[in-house]
Amino acid sequence: MTHERATIYRAAWVLPVALEPIRDGAVMVGADGRIAAVGPSAAIEPPPGAAMVELGAAALLPGLVNVHAHPELSLFRGALEDLRFRDWILRLVGTKRTVMNDDDYLVAARWTMVEAIRSGMTTLAATESSAAGAVAMREAGMRGVLYREVFGPDPAQADESMAELRAAIDRLRRDETELVRIGVSPHAPYTVSDRLFRAAAEYSITEDLPMTVHASESAAERELVERGAGDFAPGLQARGIDTPVRGRTTVEMLDRLGVLDARPLLIHCVTIDAEDVLRIAEAGCAVAHCPVANAKLGHGVAPYAALLDAGVRVGLGTDSVGSNNRLDLLEEARIASVVHRGRLASHEILSPADLLRLCTLEGAAALGIHDRVGTLEPGKDADLCAVSLAGPHVRPVHGPEAAVFHAARATDVVLTVVKGRVLFRDGVLPTLDEAAISAAVDEAAARVRTALVG
Numbered sequence: 300m301t302h303e304r305a306t307i308y309r310a311a312w313v314l315p316v317a318l319e320p321i322r323d324g325a326v327m328v329g330a331d332g333r334i335a336a337v338g339p340s341a342a343i344e345p346p347p348g349a350a351m352v353e354l355g356a357a358a359l360l361p362g363l364v365n366v367h368a369h370p371e372l373s374l375f376r377g378a379l380e381d382l383r384f385r386d387w388i389l390r391l392v393g394t395k396r397t398v399m400n401d402d403d404y405l406v407a408a409r410w411t412m413v414e415a416i417r418s419g420m421t422t423l424a425a426t427e428s429s430a431a432g433a434v435a436m437r438e439a440g441m442r443g444v445l446y447r448e449v450f451g452p453d454p455a456q457a458d459e460s461m462a463e464l465r466a467a468i469d470r471l472r473r474d475e476t477e478l479v480r481i482g483v484s485p486h487a488p489y490t491v492s493d494r495l496f497r498a499a500a501e502y503s504i505t506e507d508l509p510m511t512v513h514a515s516e517s518a519a520e521r522e523l524v525e526r527g528a529g530d531f532a533p534g535l536q537a538r539g540i541d542t543p544v545r546g547r548t549t550v551e552m553l554d555r556l557g558v559l560d561a562r563p564l565l566i567h568c569v570t571i572d573a574e575d576v577l578r579i580a581e582a583g584c585a586v587a588h589c590p591v592a593n594a595k596l597g598h599g600v601a602p603y604a605a606l607l608d609a610g611v612r613v614g615l616g617t618d619s620v621g622s623n624n625r626l627d628l629l630e631e632a633r634i635a636s637v638v639h640r641g642r643l644a645s646h647e648i649l650s651p652a653d654l655l656r657l658c659t660l661e662g663a664a665a666l667g668i669h670d671r672v673g674t675l676e677p678g679k680d681a682d683l684c685a686v687s688l689a690g691p692h693v694r695p696v697h698g699p700e701a702a703v704f705h706a707a708r709a710t711d712v713v714l715t716v717v718k719g720r721v722l723f724r725d726g727v728l729p730t731l732d733e734a735a736i737s738a739a740v741d742e743a744a745a746r747v748r749t750a751l752v753g
């Protein structure tokens with residue numbers, strides 16, 4: 300570790316989330332990687348030997364928390380445009396099977412870390428079929444959860460799928476660290492049978508593994524669950540898999556199968572209705588809201604305001620760059636705000652201060668780690684990022700939150716720190732070999748392209 304002494308970061312603005320923005324503020328980080336003090340620069344007395352980092356015209360805020368991403372899929376950026384959802388999934392899975400191996404997933408996950416750290420993210424919730432995200436997060440010094448996916452639409456496959464999942468989790472848990480935790484993810488209703496959902500939920504509860512599930516994302520999923528029909532039905536039937544009606548809605552089905560008892564982080568929740576919202580709130584589940592991916596794939600807009608009114612914890616996720624194309628939570632937050640304002644004809648939903656909370660404290664709470672990160676407060680782990688306010692697209696700065704969330708972009712991030720360790724500063728990522736990763740991405744992406752064309 301590189302932090303043997305205290306470091307004081309000074310910036311034109313500090314946005315602690317727990318307090319109002321502080322002009323000419325400072326954050327002192329102890330040698331233990333925890334926040335030692337937050338306040339106006341003039342009020343923070345540097346201890347002997349403390350390192351001073353002057354960030355100048357920048358906003359210093361808690362590191363950004365991305366509650367839904369697929370690091371192993373970064374090679375698919377821009378490769379799956381304008382497809383019907385079922386075709387998008389089939390092309391993605393088909394290409395993964397044909398040309399991608401574990402080395403490719405690792406290259407992709409490392410590339411995601413480069414992008415995430417450069418974008419000010421300090422926590423990633425990674426949902427993956429491989430172990431690559433966990434390896435890449437550990438190498439990079441990133442904080443996160445690796446939710447290992449399990450698949451199996453045929454009920455007869457459930458035992459086999461669970462055996463494979465248990466073996467994978469046993470391996471992953473051996474390398475679990477304080478920063479990188481392991482969880483499970485039964486993928487989605489169109490790829491997981493009732494039997495497998497039940498077994499995965501029991502496993503998650505017994506083993507105390509956090510869980511995440513893609514739920515209520517698309518019209519195709521809804522038709523399959525609610526009517527046994529739609530885009531996904533013929534493919535399943537052709538494999539000899541029955542497509543009965545499985546529930547009034549996906550959320551009702553997950554409740555019936557005991558999945559909600561595991562209090563999963565529900566990804567998307569676009570097609571939920573009022574009864575689902577109450578059920579999610581009662582079960583104490585959190586939601587990963589991914590507005591860009593939902594809109595870009597043509598699914599619609601999740602009822603964020605209704606979830607909030609019901610008291611559901613909602614974090615913000617980018618989803619994979621195979622759908623979103625960008626891993627930029629500043630942009631994700633801005634789009635969330637303008638989409639919900641447009642939809643509800645509201646001038647006040649998702650204010651800049653709300654966007655700050657959504658990308659930090661609310662994301663941390665959705666992952667259950669808000670006692671450790673998500674605000675700048677003494678005693679919490681020092682997960683920080685700084686966003687430059689100097690660019691012509693950002694100035695003049697009348698309010699720091701609007702400047703960060705409505706004017707700045709991921710490329711304005713100048714500093715990323717996880718538990719006191721600098722992961723990005725002055726354009727450099729000290730924990731990663733960006734040039735080598737970049738070259739490996741070009742090589743692997745060329746093979747992915749061939750498979751897509753072929």
Ligand SMILES: [Zn+2]
Pocket residue numbers: 367368369426513566618619
């Ligand atoms: Zn996803």
